[in-house]
Amino acid sequence: MSFQGWKGSDPPMASSSLLPDYAVELWHEHRITIILLSLFVLGALRVYLHFTEERPQSLVFSKLYAPDATKSPVDAGNLQDEKPVLSEEDEGGIKEKKTSNGPRRIKGGISKKTRTASERGDKPRRIQVLLFYSSLTANTEKIARDFADTLDESLRQGAPDVGFAKPQVLDLAEVDYDEYFITPPKMENEQEAGPLDLFYLFLLPSYNIDSVNDSFLEHLRDTHHDFRIDTSPLSPILGYSVFGLGDREGWPTEEEGFCFQAKELDKWMAKLTGRKRAFPLGMGDWKRDGKERLSEWQTGVTETLKLLEQTGSLGEGVKGSGDPIESDDEDVEDDGEMLFDESSDAPAKTKTSGDLEDVEDLGRIIQLSGADKGTKQARVPIAVDFTTETKSKTRKTPPVVIKEMVPKNxxxxxxxxxxxxxxxxxxxxxxxxxxxxxxxxxxxxxxxxxxxxxxxxxxxxxxxxxxxxxxxxxxxxxxxxxxxxxxxxxxxxxxxxxxxxxxxxxxxxxxxxxxxxxxxxxxxxxxxxxxxxxxxxxxxxxxxxxxxxxxxxxxxxxxxxxxxxxxxxxxxxxxxxxxxxxxxxxxxxxxxxxxxxxxxxxxxxxxxxxxxxxxxxxxxxxxxxxxxxxxxxxxxxxxxxxxxxxxxxxxxxxxxxxxxxxxxxxxxxxxxxxxxxxxxxxxxxxxxxxxxxxxxxxxxxxxxxxxxxxxxxxxxxxxxxxxxxxxxxxxxxxxxxxxxxxxxxxxxxxxxxxxxxxxxxxxTWGNGGFDPRDQRVDRKGKPIEA
Ligand SMILES: Cc1cc2nc3c(=O)[nH]c(=O)nc-3n(C[C@H](O)[C@H](O)[C@H](O)COP(=O)(O)O)c2cc1C
Ligand code: SF4
CATH class of the missing domain: 3.20.20.70 (Aldolase class I)
Structure with missing residues (x-):
């Protein structure tokens, strides 16, 4: 653009007649530059506004905009930080939900995830046994520590690199219940730097006075009844088992309080773990049979743990296994004398003498067929004739193929x-x-x-x-x-x-x-x-x-x-x-x-x-x-x-x-x-x-x-x-x-x-015949008073 005419002889006139002509001339001369400049300024403004403006969240399209449709925008921003393990919220924990306005109700009924830590990661299974105990007069503490050492030895059996971390002994008077008994803690496997699967063991004496046991059991009960917490929040653990210590001198029977708190603990743990009782409740009196009972329990627990390591599961169980409350699964069958539903009441077929001769021949002609040879050829069946004592040996009958009495199919x-x-x-x-x-x-x-x-x-x-x-x-x-x-x-x-x-x-x-x-x-x-x-x-x-x-x-x-x-x-x-x-x-x-x-x-x-x-x-x-x-x-x-x-x-x-x-x-x-x-x-x-x-x-x-x-x-x-x-x-x-x-x-x-x-x-005759040491129950499993 040139303004020489102004600078020259005559300054531009403020005359209105001249201005439009001049502007038009100017536009024609620089329009491309002006358009590009305007576009640039507008674009810069748009970008500026985009980064500085506080916008309301889009309710309608939030799902489309969120990088992961299942995540809130906040979570989505953190995607790269996500670990392969489930968060505590995933596990049904009680951490405050970030995007919710009202109270969050976390209840059973939704599909529960009960995957164990190693199932969630790619690392090999490694099990951490947590051995909890309580102790007023210090016996149980020592028993627990010795027990942990023996358990460690029996699990390792000399091999250092087995699937078990060293058992940890934890005093219930010191642990934070929320850490272990609302959801299981996430523990890292030091060797593999992967997650550890947890297995809880308890050595619990009973006390009929106030003790740490009361607050502990109360915590379990409250957790179970808390409507915000999933019905079985401890289900990610592999299993649990309880051993109770008591004193038969003061509390001779279970009805009179022998090991009553261990029984209660066993019940609450069954509820909280979703029936993961891995081994029956053991009970012992340290002054009498405690050592023996504990050793039996330990043998059983060790076997169960080894099975868990190999298979990852507690194995088969009969109906009701792990249930917290005693169920009545008694069969109606007795040991022999039972009315039955026989579908065929046809008269018995009487054997003819011809059958008997066949039977006599069996002993000589027996041939075992293909697949079963490996197991069944060792013995030849003896042809046994129970029907009569007089047998004719004159008539020969065609060979008979020997069948199995109860074939699998x-x-x-x-x-x-x-x-x-x-x-x-x-x-x-x-x-x-x-x-x-x-x-x-x-x-x-x-x-x-x-x-x-x-x-x-x-x-x-x-x-x-x-x-x-x-x-x-x-x-x-x-x-x-x-x-x-x-x-x-x-x-x-x-x-x-x-x-x-x-x-x-x-x-x-x-x-x-x-x-x-x-x-x-x-x-x-x-x-x-x-x-x-x-x-x-x-x-x-x-x-x-x-x-x-x-x-x-x-x-x-x-x-x-x-x-x-x-x-x-x-x-x-x-x-x-x-x-x-x-x-x-x-x-x-x-x-x-x-x-x-x-x-x-x-x-x-x-x-x-x-x-x-x-x-x-x-x-x-x-x-x-x-x-x-x-x-x-x-x-x-x-x-x-x-x-x-x-x-x-x-x-x-x-x-x-x-x-x-x-x-x-x-x-x-x-x-x-x-x-x-x-x-x-x-x-x-x-x-x-x-x-x-x-x-x-x-x-x-x-x-x-x-x-x-x-x-x-x-x-x-x-x-x-x-x-x-x-x-x-x-x-x-x-x-x-x-x-x-x-x-x-x-x-x-x-x-x-x-x-x-x-x-x-x-x-003896006249006394009923029921051992007083056993507990009589009715068909519903309810105790019957003697
Ligand atoms: C104050 C007190 C109350 C007890 N109450 C019971 C009881 O109700 N039932 C039971 O079986 N044993 C009871 N016992 C026995 C203890 O459970 C048993 O001696 C246990 O081995 C104690 O373990 P500790 O030395 O670690 O405290 C009681 C013992 C004490 C000292
Ligand atoms: S003897 Fe008693 S325990 Fe044994 S099978 Fe018969 S009913 Fe069962």
């Missing part, structure tokens, strides 16, 4: 496993009975504990033959197990059965680990089977290698109670020593037996009689028992004399009389039985008194020795077992094994040789 297998049986091999089963569970929880044992000293929690109930040759109306097998008069299946070797049933039993016991009320010391004891009840379903002496199986039990000092159904006299005659030999006496006469046992053998009554003869002859070598199961309307009325005849014939050492148990299945009526067939305990008592009178009238020397009213069972005993006016129905198991080891399975020793001490007073 069969409906029988499915049905039995659904009922809780573990099937071992192809024809054996094991199941944990309701008394075993009950004894683990200190709620009483079966009548065999009261009568013979069997520890129910150390008792394995099994059978090497799921098949038998009767279809008893009261059988609890639900009509599912196979029946037959002959062994016509593959025979599994006894080693396979023995190892399999033990494994199955222990597995089921382990599943009880987290069940509320299970006592640590009983749980530890249960890991050693001491008794075997061969009475589950089927007929144990049907199994061709029953004597070898018994020898394996005895070699491990496991006692044997074998129940047979008096239909296999040949097998009974060759049976070696058992600790107690039962014969089921289900009726007193032929017609009644046919009706109630529905035997498959045509000559069932003759077989029955022969079995009684064998029992009589064996009565000074085997501890023989008649077992009567009373079913009203079938085998009770007017049969006392008939039963007395049978007792007179067999002269058993004992007669157990038991009322049938009703399982209440909808189809039990198929077997023709209802609740009306279950006798009241008083009716069983009346029957036993009448039978006893009849036996005495005949001068047979029996008396009513013991009772277990809880299972409707009464014991008559021969006076051979009465010493100085006192019944001695208990068994000296150690003595039995000593005799067996010294004299062999055919050895010459008598039941009196291993007779135990006097029957406890509470078990």
């Amino acid at each position: 069969s409906p029988t297998y499915a049905s039995l496993t659904k009922q809780g049986y573990s099937i071992v091999g192809s024809h054996s089963g094991v199941k944990i009975c309701r008394w075993t569970k009950s004894a683990l929880r200190g709620r009483g044992s079966c009548y065999k504990y009261s009568f013979y000293g069997i520890n129910s929690h150390q008792c394995m109930e099994t059978t090497p033959s799921l098949s038998c040759s009767n279809k008893c109306v009261f059988c609890w097998r639900h009509g599912t197990n196979p029946v037959g008069t002959t062994w016509r299946w593959v025979v599994d070797p006894p080693e396979l059965i023995f190892d399999g049933v033990k494994e199955g039993h222990y597995k089921k016991i382990k599943m009880m680990r987290g069940v509320p009320g299970v006592r640590a010391e009983r749980f530890a004891e249960a890991m050693r089977i001491r008794h075997c009840a061969l009475s589950l379903v089927g007929e144990p002496i049907f199994y061709p290698h029953i004597n070898e199986f018994l020898a394996m039990l005895h070699a491990e000092r496991i006692s044997s109670f074998l129940v047979c159904n008096a239909q296999h006299p040949d097998q009974l005659a060759t049976l070696k020593h058992v600790t107690q030999l039962y014969v089921s006496i289900d009726a007193s006469n032929r017609e009644s037996l046919r009706r109630i046992d529905r035997p498959l053998h045509r000559d069932f009554w003759e077989r029955f009689q022969r079995c009684l003869d064998i029992l009589r002859e064996r009565r000074f070598r085997q501890r023989t028992v008649f077992r009567l199961t009373l079913v009203k309307g079938f085998n009770v009325e007017d049969e006392v004399t008939g039963y007395a005849d049978l007792v007179e014939k067999g002269l058993p050492c004992f007669v157990e009389v038991k009322g049938v148990t009703y399982c209440g299945t909808s189809t039990s009526s198929n077997a023709g039985l209802t609740m009306a067939n279950v006798p009241f305990y008083q009716e069983v008592c009346d029957f036993v008194v009448a039978l006893n009178d009849e036996l005495n009238r005949r001068g047979l020397g029996y008396g009513i020795a013991a009772e277990h009213a809880h299972s409707c069972c009464i014991l008559l005993a021969s006076e051979r077992f009465k010493v100085d006016g006192k019944w001695h129905t208990l068994i000296d198991y150690d003595k039995f094994f000593e005799l067996l080891e010294a004299k062999g399975p055919d050895g010459d020793f008598s039941p009196e040789d291993y007779m135990g001490p006097a029957t406890p007073e509470w078990a």
Whole structure:
């Protein structure tokens, strides 16, 4: 632009006529520069305003603008700081929410994240045990420190680099409860610089005076009830277990306060961790059994921790495992006498002589098929013919393919496993009975504990033959197990059965680990089977290698109670020593037996009689028992004399009389039985008194020795077992094994040789038979006053 004309001769005139022309000329000459300059200034202004202006948050588009749609703008700004671990808020903690105006309600119901620390990161699992204790008079502090060292040693076993950090010992009087008991603290793994998974252990003495325990337990209770806190805020920990210390001198029983605070702690921790009881509550009195109990508890806790390290989970548990409040999971089944729902009531098929010849041939032609060869070829099945004594050997029949009794893909297998049986091999089963569970929880044992000293929690109930040759109306097998008069299946070797049933039993016991009320010391004891009840379903002496199986039990000092159904006299005659030999006496006469046992053998009554003869002859070598199961309307009325005849014939050492148990299945009526067939305990008592009178009238020397009213069972005993006016129905198991080891399975020793001490007073006739040290509960698990 030039202003020379102004500077020259004539200054620009302020004349209005000249200005527009000049402006237009100026615009034309510099318009591009002006436009660009204006755009630049406007742009700069926009940028300035953008960074300085305080703008209201966009409500409508905030989600679109936020870098992560799930984060608030504030959080989104911090994205690069985010760690792979969940924040405390993610875990349901109570930190103040940054974007919320009102109170935040954090409650159960939303999908809970219970991932453990190592699951959240990529680092390998490493477990930090936190051992909390409280102590007034300083004992527990020392115990806790020693315990932590021993635990550390047993977890490491000399190897420095295992998945466990050194256990930390923490005094509940010093720790900040909020730090450990609202949400678990985040602890770093020094070695790997990753997160640690936490496992809480508690050693808690009880005090009936004010102590730190009260504020601690109150904190747990408040946390549980705080509506702002998730229902199980401690669920990210791997598990927990409590050991209580107390004093039985001042507080002899749990009802009277023994270890009451440990019990309470166990309950609150179950709630707060979302049922993560890893091992049962242990309790001990340091002046008496404390060391022993603690050592058992420690063994169990150590095993659990090792399992956790390997698998990351607490393993299988039965229904109710970890629950805070004791649940009633008692099965309706008893140990044998149960009404059942048999779907098929078809008449038993009687074997023809042709079948028998087939069976004879089996022993020679047996061939095991492909897949099972590895395990099953060791033994060849013995062709066992139970049906008749006269056998024709003239006719040859075509070869028969030997099948498995209960193949894995069969409906029988499915049905039995659904009922809780573990099937071992192809024809054996094991199941944990309701008394075993009950004894683990200190709620009483079966009548065999009261009568013979069997520890129910150390008792394995099994059978090497799921098949038998009767279809008893009261059988609890639900009509599912196979029946037959002959062994016509593959025979599994006894080693396979023995190892399999033990494994199955222990597995089921382990599943009880987290069940509320299970006592640590009983749980530890249960890991050693001491008794075997061969009475589950089927007929144990049907199994061709029953004597070898018994020898394996005895070699491990496991006692044997074998129940047979008096239909296999040949097998009974060759049976070696058992600790107690039962014969089921289900009726007193032929017609009644046919009706109630529905035997498959045509000559069932003759077989029955022969079995009684064998029992009589064996009565000074085997501890023989008649077992009567009373079913009203079938085998009770007017049969006392008939039963007395049978007792007179067999002269058993004992007669157990038991009322049938009703399982209440909808189809039990198929077997023709209802609740009306279950006798009241008083009716069983009346029957036993009448039978006893009849036996005495005949001068047979029996008396009513013991009772277990809880299972409707009464014991008559021969006076051979009465010493100085006192019944001695208990068994000296150690003595039995000593005799067996010294004299062999055919050895010459008598039941009196291993007779135990006097029957406890509470078990004798007239006293009910419930051990006062156990807690009676009703069907809902509620305690019953004695
Ligand atoms: C004041 C006091 C009260 C107690 N109350 C109970 C109780 O109610 N129940 C129980 O089982 N033991 C009770 N005990 C026993 C203690 O729990 C037991 O002796 C424990 O081992 C003490 O541990 P400490 O030495 O670490 O304090 C009590 C002991 C004391 C000193
Ligand atoms: S004897 Fe054993 S298996 Fe039978 S009911 Fe008692 S505890 Fe259970």
